[in-house]
Amino acid sequence: MKLRSDLEGAVPTVQRFEQTVSTAPSQLPETLERTIPKAETSATSSSPAALTIARQLLFAVALSALSASPQPTAIPPWRRHEIVTTAESSLVSIDPALVEQMRQIFERGASEFFEDGMDSNFAQELLLSVMEHGNAAIDAIAEYLFSSAANPDVGSEALRRLADVEDRRILASRWALLHRGLGHSSSRVRDGAILGFASLDDRRALELLKCVETEEPVPELRHLIQKVIEQLGATHGEAAAQG
Amino acid sequence: MAKLLRKVKQNRWYRTDAQPLLDIGDVPADPLGDLSTSQNRLSVYQVDGGPAHIERVARALAVGAQHLDNVGYVLFEASLLEEASIALDPTDGDTVDSVVNKCHADLINLTGNKLVALARLILLEGKSDTILKKRIVELVREGLNSKELPEKVRRKLPET
Numbered sequence: 001m002k003l004r005s006d007l008e009g010a011v012p013t014v015q016r017f018e019q020t021v022s023t024a025p026s027q028l029p030e031t032l033e034r035t036i037p038k039a040e041t042s043a044t045s046s047s048p049a050a051l052t053i054a055r056q057l058l059f060a061v062a063l064s065a066l067s068a069s070p071q072p073t074a075i076p077p078w079r080r081h082e083i084v085t086t087a088e089s090s091l092v093s094i095d096p097a098l099v100e101q102m103r104q105i106f107e108r109g110a111s112e113f114f115e116d117g118m119d120s121n122f123a124q125e126l127l128l129s130v131m132e133h134g135n136a137a138i139d140a141i142a143e144y145l146f147s148s149a150a151n152p153d154v155g156s157e158a159l160r161r162l163a164d165v166e167d168r169r170i171l172a173s174r175w176a177l178l179h180r181g182l183g184h185s186s187s188r189v190r191d192g193a194i195l196g197f198a199s200l201d202d203r204r205a206l207e208l209l210k211c212v213e214t215e216e217p218v219p220e221l222r223h224l225i226q227k228v229i230e231q232l233g234a235t236h237g238e239a240a241a242q243g
Numbered sequence: 244m245a246k247l248l249r250k251v252k253q254n255r256w257y258r259t260d261a262q263p264l265l266d267i268g269d270v271p272a273d274p275l276g277d278l279s280t281s282q283n284r285l286s287v288y289q290v291d292g293g294p295a296h297i298e299r300v301a302r303a304l305a306v307g308a309q310h311l312d313n314v315g316y317v318l319f320e321a322s323l324l325e326e327a328s329i330a331l332d333p334t335d336g337d338t339v340d341s342v343v344n345k346c347h348a349d350l351i352n353l354t355g356n357k358l359v360a361l362a363r364l365i366l367l368e369g370k371s372d373t374i375l376k377k378r379i380v381e382l383v384r385e386g387l388n389s390k391e392l393p394e395k396v397r398r399k400l401p402e403t
Contacts, residue, residue, distance in 0.1 A: 113276055114252060115252060116250070116252060116305075116312045117309055117311065117312035118308055118309050119309050187257055187259070195373075198313075201377060217259065218257050218259045219258075219259065220256075220258070220259075220371055221257070224253075228375065231377055
């Protein structure tokens with residue numbers, strides 16, 4: 001939910017995602033976005049009937065899981081964060097109930113052992129919530145992920161899996177979250193963000209990754225960034241070749 | 244000299260993160276999660292260390308997972324096994340790639356102490372890396388075209 005800044009009154013605001021502004025996908029020309037095959041495949045465009053059934057099934061599974069979880073005893077008032085997305089700033093409210101839901105999902109995820117190529121209950125629950133709540137869920141994930149309570153392994157898995165969602169309606173918010181993840185204090189979360197950008201395979205991340213490469217203190221992560229840069233460079237070349 | 248490859252989640256094997264514990268003769272516990280044993284045996288693949296061989300093994304391991312994804316791995320000299328008093332038993336693997344299966348071996352008669360010693364040696368003297376999912380998909384396509392991989396693997400490829 002976006003609120004106008006003039007309605008904000010005396011509620012303190014927190015600026016974030018400042019660095020994202022220059023590279024957020026919404027800032028770039030539409031002609032560039034058409035060069036991204038993956039983003040063209042909207043989750044709602046290819047097979048609506050199958051998707052509806054899948055959503056209903058996933059929703060039922062998640063509902064049963066969530067119903068067994070303790071409900072929050074107290075829900076704090078809506079928090080409002082100032083997010084700079086364009087030349088003009090707008091305000092995004094963080095739904096405390098969604099943040100609480102994320103906390104529960106993340107805490108359940110902390111008991112899982114994540115492996116490349118293997119599904120996880122955590123990812124299933126997380127993606128279901130994102131399908132249900134869209135950008136509001138991404139905002140809630142960001143809110144929880146950057147709290148000190150978040151488990152880095154789970155945060156890393158979250159960033160990786162969110163990047164796999166093929167829904168361009170939430171591309172900008174996921175992009176902002178991945179970008180923010182690149183600066184996380186945990187190397188594992190940064191790993192998830194880097195792999196997330198690899199999964200997006202969007203050449204517009206090239207400059208962003210080049211910027212963080214020199215700052216990255218973990219040699220293995222610097223190497224990983226170089227690999228992703230190489231991949232995105234090739235993607236750039238493919239896009240150019242296709243005209 | 245032959246190298247040994249083990250599929251892992253690379254972000255559990257960053258030396259920088261492990262260094263404080265390595266400095267006091269210990270190891271972090273998380274990497275041990277990637278060294279899960281059965282019958283005190285640990286599955287590894289013998290590779291020549293070249294990228295083509297590593298990618299072929301990684302491709303076979305990727306195909307064996309639920310879905311194609313990045314493949315993280317650690318790579319270390321087989322000679323490190325002597326330092327940890329670990330024996331190697333070449334046995335056929337069970338991937339879809341028969342050539343890769345011939346590179347398989349088990350580390351045998353493992354104990355808790357030996358596993359910790361192995362993790363420490365890998366962290367100190369081995370290397371970790373990740374092959375990105377996009378490359379894995381390319382490798383699988385190549386493998387299907389060259390018939391190195393069986394046709395049934397095609398269903399794992401993303402729709403284009």
